Amino acid sequence: QKEVEQDPGPLSVPEGAIVSLNCTYSNSAFQYFMWYRQYSRKGPELLMYTYSSGNKEDGRFTAQVDKSSKYISLFIRDSQPSDSATYLCAMSADNNDMRFGAGTRLTVKP
């Protein structure tokens, strides 16, 4: 079993839909949780990060962490075609050595 599990998709939604992306993990020491977005032929870019449990909102994006279930989510409201990308979750126990999920490929259709 991998430390971080993420469904690779692909996920296809119509424009304006709410998108839910998820990761599960097995290492209870993880306390830093990140979401990266990677466009085709580009490097990943940090979208959001949270420390420990709870929610964090930034515009149309909301990150949720449930440490008791070892489950993190990223919600995208009012999805746009420009949101089409691969989304990678990443986690770290002590601010060292991030572990990444496999990435979920999202397509938002106009």
Added chain:
Amino acid sequence: DSGVTQTPKHLITATGQRVTLRCSPRSGDLSVYWYQQSLDQGLQFLIQYYNGEERAKGNILERFSAQQFPDLHSELNLSSLELGDSALYFCASSTSGSHSLEQFFGPGTRLTVL
């Protein structure tokens, strides 16, 4: 544009060969990280340098090595290449010496080993 540059963009070589990938961090960033991204393994941290010194090591093979120069650019050397080394190699940079959560990634070098 993250401000991190990587050369070359593409590299095609044969098994057994040696290649060098180059990275220039964002202006002012002292840390450089190297990652490998393959279809079956995802994005994996290889190694970090901070201001010329090795700071952290991840899943880096003994056939691979890296260094950071006084001007802060970094090189990743891959030797005795195998087919399985074909992947995207990303460099990232940050201001911090600790394994910063906020890393800025370059566009990557696509390595194909034939």
